[in-house]
Amino acid sequence: MVDWRSWRSWPQRAVRAWRESLQFRTVLISLGLSSVAILLTGLYLSVSVSNNLFQARLDQVLGDSSRAVATAQQLVDASDATDRAAMLGVMNSARNAMSASSASRLVAGFRVPGQEPSPIAPLDFVPSTLRTGVITPELQQRVRDNADEQFWQSVSLQTPEGATVPGIVVGSQLVLPTAGRYEIYIAYSLADAEQTLGFVQQTAAVAAIALLLLIGAVTWVVVRLVVTPIRVAAETSERLAAGELEVRIPEKGEDVIATLARSFNGMADSLQAQIKKLADLSEVQQRFVSDVSHELRTPLTTIRLAGDVLYDQRESFPPATERTAELLHTQVQRFELLLADLLEISRYDAGSVALDLEPTSLVHIVEETIESMGELAAQNGTELRLVAPGGHLPAQLDPRRIRRIVSNLLGNAIEHSEGKPIVLFVDSTASAVALTVRDYGVGMKEGEAARVFDRFWRADPSRKRTIGGTGLGLPISLEDAMLHGGTIDVWSAPGAGSAFRLTLPRVHGRPMGESPLPLPPEDAGRNRPEQGGSS
Numbered sequence: 001m002v003d004w005r006s007w008r009s010w011p012q013r014a015v016r017a018w019r020e021s022l023q024f025r026t027v028l029i030s031l032g033l034s035s036v037a038i039l040l041t042g043l044y045l046s047v048s049v050s051n052n053l054f055q056a057r058l059d060q061v062l063g064d065s066s067r068a069v070a071t072a073q074q075l076v077d078a079s080d081a082t083d084r085a086a087m088l089g090v091m092n093s094a095r096n097a098m099s100a101s102s103a104s105r106l107v108a109g110f111r112v113p114g115q116e117p118s119p120i121a122p123l124d125f126v127p128s129t130l131r132t133g134v135i136t137p138e139l140q141q142r143v144r145d146n147a148d149e150q151f152w153q154s155v156s157l158q159t160p161e162g163a164t165v166p167g168i169v170v171g172s173q174l175v176l177p178t179a180g181r182y183e184i185y186i187a188y189s190l191a192d193a194e195q196t197l198g199f200v201q202q203t204a205a206v207a208a209i210a211l212l213l214l215i216g217a218v219t220w221v222v223v224r225l226v227v228t229p230i231r232v233a234a235e236t237s238e239r240l241a242a243g244e245l246e247v248r249i250p251e252k253g254e255d256v257i258a259t260l261a262r263s264f265n266g267m268a269d270s271l272q273a274q275i276k277k278l279a280d281l282s283e284v285q286q287r288f289v290s291d292v293s294h295e296l297r298t299p300l301t302t303i304r305l306a307g308d309v310l311y312d313q314r315e316s317f318p319p320a321t322e323r324t325a326e327l328l329h330t331q332v333q334r335f336e337l338l339l340a341d342l343l344e345i346s347r348y349d350a351g352s353v354a355l356d357l358e359p360t361s362l363v364h365i366v367e368e369t370i371e372s373m374g375e376l377a378a379q380n381g382t383e384l385r386l387v388a389p390g391g392h393l394p395a396q397l398d399p400r401r402i403r404r405i406v407s408n409l410l411g412n413a414i415e416h417s418e419g420k421p422i423v424l425f426v427d428s429t430a431s432a433v434a435l436t437v438r439d440y441g442v443g444m445k446e447g448e449a450a451r452v453f454d455r456f457w458r459a460d461p462s463r464k465r466t467i468g469g470t471g472l473g474l475p476i477s478l479e480d481a482m483l484h485g486g487t488i489d490v491w492s493a494p495g496a497g498s499a500f501r502l503t504l505p506r507v508h509g510r511p512m513g514e515s516p517l518p519l520p521p522e523d524a525g526r527n528r529p530e531q532g533g534s535s
Contacts, residue, residue: 023227030219038208049200053193061188065170068101076176084120087179091122106187112144121179135185143171143183157189165191229257245272307332359394362433363426369406381419390428396508401480408473409500413439423529425517432512433504438521440497453478491520
């Protein structure tokens with residue numbers, strides 16, 4: 001049942017249907033164009049019929065009026081009236097003859113002004129219908145000036161019921177012997193022609209409405225036949241894009257729609273095969289990385305134990321052997337970190353990572369990280385500063401993963417700071433917490449900044465890693481942030497340093513809105529931090 005109380009929402013529904021439904025839009029356009037064509041055709045037919053009816057009626061009226069006046073002229077010419085009473089009888093007979101010949105009772109006569117007065121001349125006669133200015137002075141003047149011609153004029157006539165109908169008044173002259181010339185006006189009603197025209201227009205309007213409904217129905221059916229396969233193709237494409245690789249379009253017939261269905265299905269088959277091939281390859285690659293990482297742990301443990309023994313006794317070795325033991329110890333540690341990162345990234349690739357959430361203060365994690373990496377920063381001549389107007393209240397975080405993100409971002413900043421200070425900003429809103437690690441080192445170009453989260457990528461391949469990084473720290477950090485529902489954004493400029501901003505939702509699973517910290521940072525373009533903050 002239609003809810004007529006919701007009529008206020010109809011315009012919005014119509015606009016939405018116009019945007020979303022090709023069938024509705026096509027039918028509406030077809031009806032609109034058809035309406036314009038039918039309207040123009042109807043106007044032309046109406047004007048044409050109206051003109052033809054008027055012209056036919058006019059020709060009839062002029063012929064009837066001419067015969068009526070000629071009959072009356074013959075009648076008065078044959079009379080021998082010499083007194084007023086006889087002349088009045090002749091004029092009445094002439095009026096009756098004109099009414100009978102013209103089939104109109106609306107006959108008026110006026111003695112032409114400017115003639116010699118005649119005592120026997122009949123008085124003017126005018127029906128009440130023609131006394132309200134129907135006969136215009138212009139028409140009268142033309143009749144007076146041209147005794148042998150006939151003139152007409154379109155007028156409006158009033159019926160006894162008070163209605164107004166179109167009409168025609170025809171004027172000419174009648175000559176009465178011994179009484180002078182008279183203006184004769186015969187009025188004809190065009191009510192019958194108007195009624196005929198109204199019937200034709202009404203019939204045309206009904207036919208136009210029926211034709212529009214028929215055009216709309218035919219267009220709806222035809223467009224439905226065409227749009228339905230397109231809709232099926234669109235729905236199939238959406239399901240295919242959503243991961244349902246087995247869906248296909250039904251193939252029927254040999255027309256262009258069937259050709260489209262076959263082409264689409266062929267493309268879907270090829271796409272499914274390629275995706276399956278890539279998925280299998282990715283699975284093999286993930287399994288290979290995971291298996292290799294696991295298999296390397298045992299020999300690596302043995303190597304590390306042996307290396308630790310050598311490292312603990314390095315002072316008893318010759319200088320060259322001592323240096324070799326130290327290098328072995330350092331590279332084994334780096335190898336262990338690399339294996340741990342490879343295992344972690346393989347877990348992300350396999351989708352087998354889960355969060356261990358608990359209420360955690362981001363400021364507290366940052367302070368712990370600064371303390372643990374303070375010695376490394378001092379070795380590189382880098383001062384660490386913390387500016388934390390917010391972020392002290394607990395948020396739902398996985399402390400281990402957030403601590404790893406902060407360590408990776410801070411270690412990356414120390415490596416590229418070139419001994420300049422590093423400022424860590426922490427702030428929060430009701431829905432998000434954020435950390436920005438700002439260094440003032442070498443910086444990166446725009447294209448390089450877009451690739452910092454690629455695995456094993458370095459902006460300068462010739463630059464050695466000074467703190468033993470594996471090349472997977474930033475990619476793992478991004479995965480950790482995305483697992484929390486957050487993001488890591490980066491800004492960098494050559495010579496002005498870089499800023500990595502971590503934004504996390506305060507409550508896991510809820511929208512975090514806009515980040516509490518700006519990016520680019522407020523001091524973008526400077527190569528030194530402002531004085532202040534805590535270290």
